[in-house]
Amino acid sequence: MIHTEFAWETADMVADRAVVIRWGDLEPTPWKNGGGLTREIASSPEGSNTSDFDWRVSIADVEAAGPFSSFPGVDRVITLLEGGSMILDSESGRTVLTVREPHSFPGEASVTCELPDGSTRDLNLMTRRGQASGDVSIHTVSSPMRIDGDGSRRLVVALEDGVDARESQRSNWTLDCFDVLDTTGPLSVGPGTFALISVL
Known part of the structure; x- marks a missing residue:
């Protein structure tokens, strides 16, 4: 079973979501x-x-x-x-x-x-094509990097152990290598190395 953690904040009737997906819980498939x-x-x-x-x-x-x-x-x-x-x-x-x-x-x-x-x-x-678009960027930061919410879905993939992630003042997590934070809200990530995926 995938362990997840959730946080919500209502804005214009749309709830932000934040889910942590632990690498060890993911099942390999062909x-x-x-x-x-x-x-x-x-x-x-x-x-x-x-x-x-x-x-x-x-x-x-x-x-x-x-x-x-x-x-x-x-x-x-x-x-x-x-x-x-x-x-x-x-x-x-x-x-x-x-x-x-x-x-x-x-x-x-x-x-x-x-x-x-x-x-x-x-x-x-x-x-x-015609349904979604997205991009991938890699970041290594020595202090927390601010990522503003713009309505896109964002997945932060830790590329080393001990990457801190915080969503506003409500929730914070420590991600180990290949753990993922899946969110639509603003957040800060770091220090550490991580991939940032944005999808619209």
Whole structure:
């Protein structure tokens, strides 16, 4: 079972939400093409699957070279979290991924990966064109970073143990590596290293 913590604040009849998802509670599931395992962090609409989501965030373990699953009509952002490197080959050329550098590509592209340094772990954002859009950024801060609420859904993914997150003056959490804070409200995060995913 996923342990969650909630906080609400009513503004213009819309409730802010904050949910903490602990990495150890996420269950691995097979890739769409069966070539690996992934852990889904969040998706919309709730209960959607790999064929009908508007957007989806997950962390995948890649242990062998091979093709990526095809997702027509979907924009993808992949961010290498662990492992020396990953090489992507597609019709548009060859891309060498390095740790914590987000890379965007279309989901319908025919992409294969090479793992010159062995297995990797990566963070994935997928948004369906015309239904959602999003971006991924990586931050390392020595003091809390303020993130204002603008109506978008935000997921803060800790990339090390002990990342503090606070929502206003109401709630605060300590996130360990790959724990996630899923929120729509303003917050501050840090010190530490984390990925920030924003989805509209």
